[in-house]
Amino acid sequence: MNLLANKEKRSFIIQLILAAILFSAAYLIVQNIRDNLADVGIRLSFGFLSGEAGFDVNESLISYSASDSYARVLLVGFLNTLELSFVCILGSTIIGVVMGIVRAGSNWLGTRLALAYVEVLRNLPKLLILLAVFIVMINRLPTVRHAWNFFNGIFISNRAFYYPKLIWHDGMVFVLAGILVWFIAAVLWGRYVKRIQDLTGKQLPTKWPVLGVLFLTVLLISVLFHVSYQFSLPVFKGFDFTGGSRLSVQFVALAFTLSIYHGGQITELVRGGIQSVQKGQIEAAASLGLKPSQVTRFVVLPQALRMIIPPMGNQYLNLIKNTSIALAIGYSDLVSVMSTSINQTFRPIELMSITMMTYLAISLLVTALLNWFNYRTKIVTN
Amino acid sequence: MIHTNNTTISSPPVKKLGVIRWMRINLFRNTFDSIVTISVVLFLLWIVPAVFSWMFFDAVGFNGDEALCRTTDGACWPFMREKARLILFGTYPYEQQWRAALACLVVIGLVATLIFKRMKVKWMILLWAASAAVFVALMLGNVFGLPVVQTVKWNGLPVFLLLSVFSLAAAFPLGILLALARHQDDYQLLKNLAAGYIELIRGIPLLMVLFMGLFVLPMVMPRGFFLEPLFAILIALMLFHAAYFAEDIRGGLQTLELGQAEAADSLGLSYWPKVLLIVLPQALKQSLPAIFNTLIGGYKDTSLVIIVGIHDIISTAKMAYSDPGWQRYGLEAYFFVGIWYFCSCWCLSAYGRHLEKERAK
Incomplete structure (x- = not known):
């Protein structure tokens, strides 16, 4: 009785009980996992990572063949996730900033179109947009044999987009x-x-x-x-193009979908940021004789950015996590190769912990960058 | 001297803008606006005819002949006539589909009741539990002489509603508890655990959480205990949404003045009355916009379950057009599903705006 009346002692006792419960729960879980794994005859180990993966990926930044190891295929998936995230961050930022400026602007037609864009995308799931975009690309783009040709070096087909590649020269x-x-x-x-x-x-x-x-x-x-400076041009030979570089249609569909999906959300952030700048600031700048472009550059943008950047960082984090929907159309990102590996090896715990750690590391990195940026753009006061 | 009766107050002159002048101001004010206007017009000139000809001019009408579809580039609406029921209920036994329809109506009715009728939390919980029981009874059967339908045959709209509505509803109280645990200083262990859990879940994609539900959750269960994949996914979704709700609510808790809790303390209220009567009502009001964001986002993201092999409406739409002979009409199927999502999300966000307006009063 006396023990519970004292706040600190009560807190200590309750936490001790909590710790005991957690510990036994964890013990039970580990025990259950071990039992269940023993039933299928598997023990936890990361040794399988050096084994032969035996499946192919549709796109890779480093050389990869089906006879490479699981570790390498996971690396390929990780790099693909990074590539996709990078392209989508770039695309969604450009779309979002342009549409946000239009949305906050004075153009009668532009504000309405931007509003329609934001509303439509806000009310549809990204997965549905992705599948619709993908099916339109597969059905409406020409086959490789009849690929559309632009500027004598860019080919668009429903298998991949082909473009010239710069040939490396030692100089x-x-x-x-x-x-x-x-x-x-x-x-x-x-x-x-x-x-x-x-x-x-x-x-x-x-x-x-x-x-x-x-x-x-x-x-x-x-x-x-x-x-x-020499370019290797894609040339159609036999059944496919040789030479040049290519982006699979899956990659293009994903990059397009995630760019417009997150672009819509960034549009609203940018609009909010611009409209949060007080009108008096703009009028004061104009009465000091600044040109409209200078008002935007030196007065509106610096203040708007301070509002925009923190939620923008969250957007980027969400975007990176959302690239995992790649699995729905079979693009080999990290989650996708993880899923295939799980199906082949039945080692969900090991593979998932690797993938989770990777995502957490990316999250931490982006958060750290964001904090650094916030610190840099903080209002300096005396 | 004061004029009293011989002056009439005239209204300000109405500004009349000619068409040209209106366009100068609203469409071509400066270079940037002109570029925007021209690009928008070009875009509309491209997209509007394309969409209209796909939907109407080149399309085969709803009651049209499906054989005609092969001759046109437009939409094939007879596809919807044939497949609407498949998209809604999937492989649920055909003659039992009235049960699935009724189950959907129960859930939609539940949500509508909660939107239009204010009630005490006690009654809300009772209503949720009753609806869940009726839903499962209708879908699963084995009561009132209804034949049993295994969960593997549950498809389409009922599955989607089950996963989205019930997972979000169950996640909300869990989110409140997590937020409260993180927003206190008396129990450091509890606080760190809550913070760790929230940050862990928010750091990984939903898809990973779903995979965990599918693969790891059954392994955690005791030997011989079989967890239906559908319910494993339901639990995974709930655990995922709870972390996001927790952060929204914690945002509301942080905006609350310290004086409120201190006043409650000095009135002699113990923890739970203080939280339930003073702190939470105010904090929840503050975090309303964030909560609705999470709600709509979570509702839409339920669609990701198709990737782990649960058949919601997007998945049944896929089923519908993978049927031989109908393979060209995927876009029509997704269009149909898109309308459902658009309308329901729009209703949700309209309700959110309405609540916010009420709060501001």
Whole structure:
């Protein structure tokens, strides 16, 4: 009685009981898993990862064949997830920002179309959109034999999209190094320009000199090291195209669907951010004599971004997780290869823990980046 | 001097805009607007005729002859006439499908009752339990002389409603508990456990949680205990949504002034009366928009269950067009399912907006 009357002691006792319950539950679960696995004759182990996977993937960034190991096929899936996420983040951001600006703008037609876009996508599941897009692509795009041809190097068919590939030349190492040096120099120049402006108010040119130097750097190095830029063009031979690069129709359908789906949500974020900037700010900037483009760039955007970036980070996290719907149309992403591997090896616990850890690591990384960015754009007050 | 009777108040002059002037202001105000207008017009000129000719002009009507479908590029609506019932109820025994329809009506009626009628939480819980019992009794049978229908034959709309509505409903109280556990300082172990669980679930895709439900959950069960895949998925969905609800509600709890809880403490209320009477009602009101976001998102994401082999309406739509002879009409099937999703999601978000308006009063 006395023990329970004291808050700290009560808290301690209750937590002790809780810990005991949890411990026994965990013990029971482990015991059950062991029993159930013993019934099928399996023991937990990660040894199977070096075994031969024996199944093919429809797209891979690194060389892979069916005789490679499970570890490698998981890596292939992971890289595919990253590639897809990257393309979708880029696409949805571009769509979302453009549509958001239109939605918050003054164009009568534009605001209405953007509203319709947001509403339609908000009320439909992404999986349904994906399946509909995929089936339209499969049914309405031409077969490989009759692929549509654009600019004599881009082919579109219902199997894949083909495009020219730059052939690697050893001199390109120097070009890349030159671009890196240029980038560092440009950042330094930007800082210098800002300092001069802060000290004297004089604005030094940034855009044209920086771009001009880039052009000259690339040109000079190319001439010096005899770098040749040659493209391998896709050519139809027999039953398929050879040469060039390709994106499977699954990838294109996924990238399109997730870009427009999350683009719709980013549209609303951008609109909210822009409309949260007080009208007085814009009027004050205009009365100081700033041009409309300068008002947007120096007054509206910096304030809107502070509102937009935190929820945007959440969007990106959701997007990365949503790439897992790739399984529905058979694109080999991480979850998809995991699922196939589970069906072949019946090692759900090992494979799922690997996949879960991967997703958690990505989540943590994006969250850390986001916090860093928030810290950078925080309002500095004294 | 004050004028009293010989002045009339005239209304401000009505601004009359000519068509050209209106277009100048609303469509071509600056370069950006002009570009937007031109692109929108071009887009509409492309999409509107394409959609209309697919849906109406080139389409074969609902009562038309399905043989005509092969000769046109437009939609084939006879497909819907033939397959609507398959999409709705899937492989549920044909002569028993009235039971599936009735079960759907029970769930829809339940949701409608909760939307249109205010009632005490006690009655709500009772209504939920009764509806769930009636639903299972109707679908499974074996009572009132109804023949048994195994869960593997449950398809289409009833499965979708079961998984979406009941998983979200069960997740909500669980979410409240998780949020309360995370939003307190007396029990650190409990707090860390809740936080760990929420962050773990929110860090992985729903699909992974569904796979866990399908593969790992049965393994956790004692030897010889068989868990139906449908119910394993139901539990997985519930555990998933609970984490998201918890974060929404915690957001509401954090906006609450500390004084509210302190006032309740000083009135001598113990924990549960304080939480149920003072803290939660205010916190839930605050987190209403976030909760509705999760609700609609969760409702839509229920469709992911088709990937792990549960047959909801998207899956039965697939079944409908994988039938030989109908394979070209996948888009029609998805269009039909899309209408269902669009209408139901639209109703949900309209209800959410209505609640928010009421809150603001």
